[in-house]
Amino acid sequence: MTAFSSLSLFPANLEQILESRKRTFQQWGKGVTFEEYMERDARTDMHEVAQDGRLITWILAPRDAHDSLDFLCSCETYRRDGLAVRKSSSDQGDLPEVVPCYAVASVYTPPTNRGKGYARHMMRLLHWVLAPETSLPKEFPAEWGLPPPRVSSAGDAVFSVLYSDVGKDFYRVCSTLPAEENGWVVTNPISTTWEVVEIDKLSPTESKEFVRQWSWLDEGLVYEMWNKDAEMIKQELSLSSLPTPRFTFLPHKGVAEFQHRRLQFFWSKMDPRPTYWGVSSIDATKDASTFATWTLDVRPPTSNKLIITRLRASPEDFESLMTQVMTFAKRHFVEMIEVWNLRSDLKDIAHRLGGKSFARDEHLPSFKSYGGEKPEDITWMYNEKYMLHTCSQDSILT
Secondary structure, rough: OOOOHHHHEEOHHHHHHHHHHHHHHHOOOOOHEEEEHHHHHHHHHHOOOOOOOOOEEEEEEEHHHHHOOOEEEEEEEEEEEEEEEEOOOOOOOOEEEEEEEEEHHHHHHHHHHOOOHHHHHHHHHHHHHOOOOHHHHOOOHHOOOOOOOOOOOOOOEEEEEEEOOOOOEEEEEEEOOOOOOOOOEEEEEEEEEEEEEHHHOOOOOOOOOHHHHHEEEEEHHHHHHHHHHHHHHHHHHOOOOOOOOOOEOOOOOOOHHHHOOOOOHHHOOOOOOOOOEEEEOHHHHHHHOOOEEEEEEEEOOOOOOOEEEEEEEHHHHHHHHHHHHHHHHHHOOEEEEEEOOOOOOHHHHHHOOOOOOEOOOOEEEEEEEOOOOOOOOEEEEEOOOOHHOOOOEEOOOO
């Protein structure tokens, strides 16, 4: 086992990026060929979420061989626009700020390097390249050697998030200092699901009334909806009576869109092929007041699910909105509908419609704030599926 003091975290060069993707194929490439898997990631490089240095692949490697393809483990970060409300010194109260934040994904350790603590150390070092220097401890741990090199395309995070598939404790102990547990903290991993085969009686036939009241959203319209939704989120955070601090990601600039783009290889083979990625009330096409957007996860061998990526509805409109979602699901032979962190005032209605709510044991939303606040004092708002980087599973076994 290599001593941690001789290792550091580095942004991967092109050859190392390709090597990291090749390594993960056996773990995450089910249902596609190797060529298709690599092509999907190449398309990701061209997507809005990755442009202008927003996507960085990081590697843990020996300091004296950081250009080698024999690195120990790797992960990715996506820089995104977030919104944070912190204490304000102005007379106007607590104001929302658009802030830089990061989503961490694709944490992977090759089987030969597992069980040695490399992934944990990589994630500890990740704080030291994402956070502002003013938010980090004054002294870098001597037992870790020298701090990792800072890069111009990172180092300004107000917060970062990841979605754990290795339980709630592993990332919590990935801290800025060896003896602390101030890493990523799990919050509200709650799903509500409906079995589509059990809700036939709830799905109406299409009628003139349906056509008049609702509008299907294709890729262009759903993108416009996320832009409008982002503006509404900004307004709502400024008016929220919740105690500060609070934060969220914004769904525009390709963030929510990425959820169905990432799975395009699979849903493009569906018959009938889906052309809509949301539904809204006619009025919502103007003000984003009532709508749902989704992705389709039909990866073999077992997944056949519509996952709602973003939902906005009043209790009065929720049942009607969900009926339209269910209609779409039936039309495309989807077996299950899932939504994350449904608002409390909608849950009773959801359960009356046959939904079941439960705490997930995978894709656990976890956050790390770099503002010094206690995690229990922070509220993650709009903690829904639109944020998750698909295929963010961990394969670390460390």
